Amino acid sequence: MVAPLLECRNVRKDYGALAAVDGVDLSVHAGETIGIGGPNGAGKTTFFDLISGLTPASGGDILFHGRSISRIPAHKFLPMGMARTFQVSSGFTSLTVMQNMLVSILFGSGLERPDLRIQTKHRRRAAEQLDRFNLSHLADTEVAEIPALARKKLMVATAVAHEPKLLLLDEPVSGLMPPEVDSFIEMVLALRKSGICIVFIEHVMRFLMTVAERALIMHQGKLIYDGAPAGIASDETVKSVYLGSAAEELREATQ
Numbered sequence: 001m002v003a004p005l006l007e008c009r010n011v012r013k014d015y016g017a018l019a020a021v022d023g024v025d026l027s028v029h030a031g032e033t034i035g036i037g038g039p040n041g042a043g044k045t046t047f048f049d050l051i052s053g054l055t056p057a058s059g060g061d062i063l064f065h066g067r068s069i070s071r072i073p074a075h076k077f078l079p080m081g082m083a084r085t086f087q088v089s090s091g092f093t094s095l096t097v098m099q100n101m102l103v104s105i106l107f108g109s110g111l112e113r114p115d116l117r118i119q120t121k122h123r124r125r126a127a128e129q130l131d132r133f134n135l136s137h138l139a140d141t142e143v144a145e146i147p148a149l150a151r152k153k154l155m156v157a158t159a160v161a162h163e164p165k166l167l168l169l170d171e172p173v174s175g176l177m178p179p180e181v182d183s184f185i186e187m188v189l190a191l192r193k194s195g196i197c198i199v200f201i202e203h204v205m206r207f208l209m210t211v212a213e214r215a216l217i218m219h220q221g222k223l224i225y226d227g228a229p230a231g232i233a234s235d236e237t238v239k240s241v242y243l244g245s246a247a248e249e250l251r252e253a254t255q
């Protein structure tokens, strides 16, 4: 059997007496698209921070391509083939969309001291990448001036500039209007087709149900569900955790 792309073995993160991530075991295989849901404070972002090396685990081990990455600094993750985005749109707001893409292309190369001279091949690559994400028309606009949807798309476009094997998206559609969510769904589905493994956190159940092939639900630091997205709404444990509006949204999304 092929080794998982990402493997978490009894991973935990304690903040004093609080177990933010409480002994999570998880295997993620190449090409999978996995959506993580769960109530506020369940530990989802902390789990992402552990996987992407932003915070050290209190226990357990994380393997990428079968190799432990628990002690590898975060800046080495992109060259290794793992990229992530954040809840709040990142990007250099006083630079243009094209300049942001060039920064990603030059600095994500994995070289300790990248050659900072922008060459024709970099510009060509940046233009291709903007075209792929329908951002070409904004190439010369400062990121501070572009709409929220374009900022979110740019964050993904820069993250995948070096064709990572695993892409982590933290609440990619939060704050977007429903038609914008549709546009984002289309983009992620196209990305999924390219074969990249995507793991995302999302509260917007419509997005999770449409994009994910496998769903995980976290609660109080633990995984309480791992299975088909369609099964979430009828799972008794999930139902008891997702009381109120989230349960309603889940029902609507699965109908």
Ligand SMILES: Nc1ncnc2c1ncn2[C@@H]1O[C@H](COP(=O)(O)OP(=O)(O)OP(=O)(O)O)[C@@H](O)[C@H]1O
Pocket (backbone or CB within 6 Å): 015, 018, 020, 038, 039, 040, 041, 042, 043, 044, 045, 046, 047
């Ligand atoms: N640096 C920190 N110090 C102390 N406690 C923290 C820290 N970071 C997170 N926590 C706590 O860990 C728990 C999990 O937080 P986390 O942000 O991972 O949840 P989440 O599921 O991503 O929530 P949300 O859906 O609201 O983003 C929360 O109780 C949070 O207050």
